[in-house]
Amino acid sequence: MNGYGGSILRVNLTEGKITRLPTPADVIRDYIGGRGFGAYFLYHEVPAHADPLGPENKLIISTGPLSGLMIPGAGKCDFSTKSPLTGGYAGSSLGGLFTAEMKYAGIDSIILEGISPKPVYLFIDDRKAELRDASEYWGKGSITVERMFKEQLGEEFQVAVIGPGGENLVSYASINHDYGREAGRGGVGAVMGSKRLKAIVLHGTQSVQVADLAGYRQAGMALFKACKDSDGLKPWQDYGTTIVTSWCDEVGALPTRNFSAGSFEGGPTLYGPVMREQIVITDKGCFGCPSPCGKYSRMKRYGSTVEGPEYETIGMLGSNLGIADIQDVAQANLLCDELGIDTISAGSAIGWAMECFEKGILTLEDTGGLELRFGNVPAVFELLQAIAKRQGLGALLSQGVKAAAKQVGKGSEKFAIHVKGMEQSAYATHNATAMLLAYMTCDVGAHHNRSWAITYDLQVGRELVVPEKVARIIWLQDFRPMFDVFGTCRLQWVELGIDRELYVPALAAVTGVQRSWEELEMVGARIWNLNRMFWIRENEGFGREWDLPAPRFYEEAPKTGVTAGQITRLEDVHKLLDMYYEQRGWSSNGIPTPATLEKLGLAELAQTL
């Protein structure tokens, strides 16, 4: 199977049974790989209404056809599951070296099912795969355990591991790898923890076949050349995603004090150049990356090192918590990594709790004596530990802001910043309607990776509600996630601006199947609609209501910063959805029509409507 590892590794943890079967050709044809495989196996293998943390849910880990090859950023691995945070589809992307190693062990997807009677880890060395006792590792932090494995097995083994957060089923627990890369979102780590699987360690030495070797080498080199010739390369290498920190602050997109504003008076001490100068020691990239966004940092004050913080973490654990010191943010990042929890959701949960405290909704009694005011760094560190251990207030926050706000009530639902239960990542959207729509309709909840449009909002007119914005979001949603299908990074297109047409001959030479971007976008739309159908199947009464943003973005204009007084009206929110559903070929309640499903090759799903 050209471009593929060639097999699906199925691990039944209940029975301790592992099987390896050839990757089905029709799934390759219709879903290509990576996130496509994840969405397909999730929909077709997990029974309806399965408990996300029960034996019926599955965790599907997939490489793509370009993963591990001589292609820029070929280091992305997809983790798909039914999310314990949202009750819907979760697809989280992991960078680093894991996906390449999987490919070289001959594996396209690892499907984890069932629940092990005791803590185990999955050991894979080429054709060999077995479950081993993990009692030595259980209870330990993810960085600690990765180091232990590397010392025991050698640096050539790649490790994906959960921390205490995953073991304790925190709804937004992450899966960690390479000392600072995470499949962070949607609680994939909790699903792994529920299966009592502490880690996957793997090593692969098998060569990967491609259809047209000369064509592939030429197309791969052309991609690298385009990246290296890009005039933006140097700045992106120097600052990574933190290039945008100052700019988000300037345009009112930097989440500040639980998204009550979009600019932060303490912002300048968090900006990219300041961070580079003060703490960054090494650039760190995923497999094959010419523009490494990973910044490895040393925090002198804490005597520690961490990969990051990257922009999202700076927004969510910095300005969103009223914290203006880059070393404090980096240390909070390190705690999240070692504990194995998502920095975005954790930052949002703590931001929400701080606002509750300042408003008197949560009292000292609720916080266990913590003065939970914005800017209180030691309180943040303590709370992160409590979340991972699910103790005291941490137990409440470990469920995510939607569930926490429902439990606490008293109006706190209005400032629980999420869509579909997933905490919004670090772009404030009081007055950026395309970006707001991107968050509202993203297939995992309020995450930015499918589509992103802040610059577009500024270009077109940020408050405008026009069909072009909706079309742009749909185009991005169908196209950008295709990088997660290929098993590569989108940032070479996003940041370096390389021509996406360069991927077409590369994919054709690798797989032997010629597909234009038009066809690829069709696959993107197929996956998008399949995931929509998963949400519908899993959630009684799913529809328009689920696509609404946090009320803060249509009820409560910021009082400070550049977006002070600016807000999107609720009727415009609905207008955005009207246009979106229409352009997507969905009903006015956001349900794909049978005709739309048929057009995308999902006719069999139409019957379930």
Place this chain on the structure above:
Amino acid sequence: MRLYADSSKCCGCSACLVACSLNLFEENNPKKAALRVVPHFPEPGNYELKVCTQCGECAQVCPTGAIQRNERGAYFVDAALCDLCGACETVCPEGVMFVVPEMSEHSWKCDLCGDCVLVCGMNVLWIAEPSTQAA
């Protein structure tokens, strides 16, 4: 000519390894590359890149004369002559002479093709005359 590496710039991405295996074996397989990326994490937090200096120690000890020089001035392995005795691997001061019978029927090393240089986004690698590089 030889290959040089500035490890302080290396981001560990390993693109060089797959480019190398494509040149040496026409295969995608970073485990069959003639460079080595050695990560040091979580502390001190950097990468070390090991490359062939073309010192020729391997050629000197090769009992079958399998290691010869090519037109670029690089020592390369003549596959037909190599009998996998492993003498070269033990003397290589950089640890970039590879003898792995399960993976290849002959030993392998850097032949200075330059493809690693082409895919390295961080300009970690370059090829130059040793005389121009004297510190």
Place this chain on the structure above:
Amino acid sequence: MITLRPLGGLKALVHDQKELHLEAAGCSVREALLLANIRPELVALVLVNARPVDKAHRLADGDIVQVLTVFGGG
């Protein structure tokens, strides 16, 4: 005279020119951008002589100003 180099996608806003020469010594970066018909808020990063500065930074004769945006997104 200063040299303004729009990087990546920003070139599209100035008819794909790689380099513009502007009488902007003494101006702020923001003013120089306006002279070039680039809306300052679209620019995410400014480097003057390869060092990052903010948009209020005053330019001197001979400065080389590189500006970069994010079109494709985060």
